[in-house]
Amino acid sequence: MHPAFSVIFLTTLLGAGQGLFxxxxxxxxxxxxxxxxxxxxxxYALGSLIALLLLVIGLGASFFHLGRPERAWRSAAMWRxxxxxxxxIILPVLMALVFAYSVAHLMHxxxxxxxxxxxxxxxATLLLGLLGTIASFALFxxxxxxxxxxxxLEEWHSAFTVFNFTFLGLASGFTLAAAYSAYIGxxxxxxxxxxxxxxxxxxxLSRGAHLMRNARLKHKSTVQTAIGVxxxxxxxxxxxxxxxxxxxxxxxxxxxxxxxxxxxxxxLVLVFPIPILxxxxxxxxxxxTLPVLAFxxxxxxxxAERWYFFAEAKHPQNLYYQSIS
Amino acid sequence: MTQLALVIDLNVCVGxxxxxxxCKEWNTSGWAGPMVDQNPYDGSPTGTFFNRVQTFEVGVFPxxxxxxxxxxxxxxxxxxxxxxxxxxxxxxxxxxxIVLVDYDKCIGCKYCAxxxxxxxxELDEQQKVMKKCTLCIDRIxxxxxxxxxxxxxxxxxxxxxxxxxxxxxxxxxxxxxxxRERGGYQLMPEWGTKPANHYxxxxxxxxxxxxxxxxxxxxxxxxxxxxxxxxxxTLDDVAW
Numbered sequence: 001m002h003p004a005f006s007v008i009f010l011t012t013l014l015g016a017g018q019g020l021f022x023x024x025x026x027x028x029x030x031x032x033x034x035x036x037x038x039x040x041x042x043x044y045a046l047g048s049l050i051a052l053l054l055l056v057i058g059l060g061a062s063f064f065h066l067g068r069p070e071r072a073w074r075s076a077a078m079w080r081x082x083x084x085x086x087x088x089i090i091l092p093v094l095m096a097l098v099f100a101y102s103v104a105h106l107m108h109x110x111x112x113x114x115x116x117x118x119x120x121x122x123x124a125t126l127l128l129g130l131l132g133t134i135a136s137f138a139l140f141x142x143x144x145x146x147x148x149x150x151x152x153l154e155e156w157h158s159a160f161t162v163f164n165f166t167f168l169g170l171a172s173g174f175t176l177a178a179a180y181s182a183y184i185g186x187x188x189x190x191x192x193x194x195x196x197x198x199x200x201x202x203x204x205l206s207r208g209a210h211l212m213r214n215a216r217l218k219h220k221s222t223v224q225t226a227i228g229v230x231x232x233x234x235x236x237x238x239x240x241x242x243x244x245x246x247x248x249x250x251x252x253x254x255x256x257x258x259x260x261x262x263x264x265x266x267x268l269v270l271v272f273p274i275p276i277l278x279x280x281x282x283x284x285x286x287x288x289t290l291p292v293l294a295f296x297x298x299x300x301x302x303x304a305e306r307w308y309f310f311a312e313a314k315h316p317q318n319l320y321y322q323s324i325s
Numbered sequence: 326m327t328q329l330a331l332v333i334d335l336n337v338c339v340g341x342x343x344x345x346x347x348c349k350e351w352n353t354s355g356w357a358g359p360m361v362d363q364n365p366y367d368g369s370p371t372g373t374f375f376n377r378v379q380t381f382e383v384g385v386f387p388x389x390x391x392x393x394x395x396x397x398x399x400x401x402x403x404x405x406x407x408x409x410x411x412x413x414x415x416x417x418x419x420x421x422x423i424v425l426v427d428y429d430k431c432i433g434c435k436y437c438a439x440x441x442x443x444x445x446x447e448l449d450e451q452q453k454v455m456k457k458c459t460l461c462i463d464r465i466x467x468x469x470x471x472x473x474x475x476x477x478x479x480x481x482x483x484x485x486x487x488x489x490x491x492x493x494x495x496x497x498x499x500x501x502x503x504x505r506e507r508g509g510y511q512l513m514p515e516w517g518t519k520p521a522n523h524y525x526x527x528x529x530x531x532x533x534x535x536x537x538x539x540x541x542x543x544x545x546x547x548x549x550x551x552x553x554x555x556x557x558x559t560l561d562d563v564a565w
Contacts, residue, residue, distance in 0.1 A: 001439070065434060065435075066432050066433050066434055067431075067432065067433015067434070067435075067448060067452075067453030067454060067455075068431065068432045068433045068453050068454060069432070071412070071430070071431075071432045072432055074411075074412040074413075074414075074430055074432060075411035075412050075432055075434070076411070077411065077412050077413045078408075078410060078411055078412065078413050081407075081408035081409070082408060082409050082410060082411045082436075083409070084409065084411040084434065084436055085411040088411060146436070149409075150405075150409070150439055150440050151405075151516070152405075152442045152516050153439070220515045220516075221442065221513050221515060221516075223381075225512070225513050225514070225515060226512060226513060227381055227392065227394050227512070227524075228510045228511075228512055228524055228526065229381070229383055229392060229526075229527070231383045231384060233383065233384055233385050234381055234382070234383050235381065235382045236379065236380070236381050236382075237380045237381060237382050237391070238379060238380040239377065239379050240342075240345065240374070240377030240378050240379045240380075240396075241370075241371075241372075241374070241377060242370060243364075243368075243369045243370040243371050244369060244371050245371055245372070245374070245447065246371075246373070246438070246446075246447040246448050246450075247444045247447065250435060250438060250448070251444070315439070315442075315444075316442045316513065316516075317441065317442060317443060317444030318444075320379060320396060320443070320444050321444060
């Protein structure tokens with residue numbers, strides 16, 4: 001497939017935004033359970049505002065993928081069948097919840113409404129955080145299922161696609177939370193850093209397994225099934241047009257196999273080992289800048305990762321568009 | 326229920342592209358148009374087509390066959406492009422089974438093109454909406470036309486009658502009989518899309534080529550004569 005930068009930025013920015021919001025709420029939950037010191041409301045509010053900003057930029061990027069962006073409002077219509085519609089519905093819901101969570105903290109709406117078992121005081125921020133968590137995971141699943149549900153894009157048609165989108169989004173979000181904490185001098189940096197390392201390792205396991213699965217993949221369609229001629233030697237001589245077409249531009253990345261391999265190796269280095277090493281180093285030398293560097297490098301790696309995700313997928317329609325002559 | 330479709334006979338398609346040009350001519354000026362070409366006279370021409378004839382070579386020289394392979398939207402009975410469409414622009418008509426795009430609803434997200442394993446959909450670079458074969462819906466539903474004219478433009482244009490058109494759900498229709506009696510098949514059956522369009526396979530032709538048929542015996546200029554000329558009398562030496 002042809003990797004479109006609008007979709008690359010959409011999926012990576014949404015992932016980091018959802019991850020950062022979940023990191024903020026995780027910090028709050030740990031504080032409620034008294035595993036961590038309680039932070040000022042402003043910490044959660046500002047963190048979730050950054051998450052909201054990422055979601056907004058991601059949504060903005062998505063419009064560049066549309067031929068007719070002025071009609072984008074129509075895209076929520078088919079939520080019963082289309083994962084794209086479901087994503088279009090869940091994204092604004094999540095944005096509203098993240099915004100409300102941030103406002104609730106800014107306004108100190110932390111007086112408990114009621115309490116469960118007389119220990120857990122349930123206030124507005126806890127409820128909004130909980131709803132936001134559900135919406136975040138629903139969005140991870142919706143975004144990933146847009147790709148995973150297309151069954152003949154066999155590189156994508158796998159549960160690994162959903163796991164990767166989720167784990168990579170969480171990993172980049174928690175790395176960003178560590179960077180944010182380090183930048184403002186908050187002590188939670190080692191808590192977020194630890195989770196960032198754990199989630200990055202989980203993402204490495206899932207993405208590594210996905211790469212190995214795809215390397216062994218044997219495609220169902222061949223040029224024989226494509227034209228229905230059962231002969232071992234079938235070669236395309238002409239594709240019905242002297243130049244290119246939508247089909248030759250949309251479904252092939254146009255790069256050499258060496259470039260694609262280079263991008264894969266680049267993302268394997270940038271997304272996983274370097275951010276982990278930087279966060280460990282930041283913990284050891286108590287650096288406030290290394291976590292920021294870790295996030296920037298991991299995000300650049302994620303752009304390469306998403307590019308490779310698209311470039312790797314081989315669409316069966318390419319069987320009809322192999323030779324121009 | 327009616328399911329209109331094309332049945333394409335690969336035995337007689339000669340790859341003349343008459344279906345391609347008549348399709349473009351009819352549809353660019355009709356309900357589905359315009360279907361604009363970009364850079365038509367430059368090095369990289371491109372444009373929107375509903376129908377293309379592709380050419381495949383089967384076998385190894387000298388035992389080769391050229392297969393001209395016309396391909397347009399197959400109007401699947403289980404169209405994977407329809408459920409993925411977020412706006413409902415992509416739909417399958419209940420009355421005749423034709424898969425259509427509502428150009429006023431399409432947002433050009435290309436998801437339906439990704440979801441079509443056949444590469445039958447093309448984004449129009451001018452209107453920025455997804456386009457594909459309509460089976461000439463504006464012709465075949467026009468009651469003012471004569472029965473002969475109420476057929477897709479490609480079917481009317483085909484000089485060898487390689488394209489049959491009709492209801493594949495009607496067991497007595499010309500297309501159903503052709504599919505049944507001549508082994509009509511579907512493309513990429515492995516995906517369960519159940520294309521309505523079918524193809525009639527090429528009939529078995531056995532060909533024996535003896536080596537001396539590859540070189541002309543009567544070869545006065547010795548253009549293809551790879552054997553050594555030893556000076557014996559040839560036609561060239563004959564005094565007329």
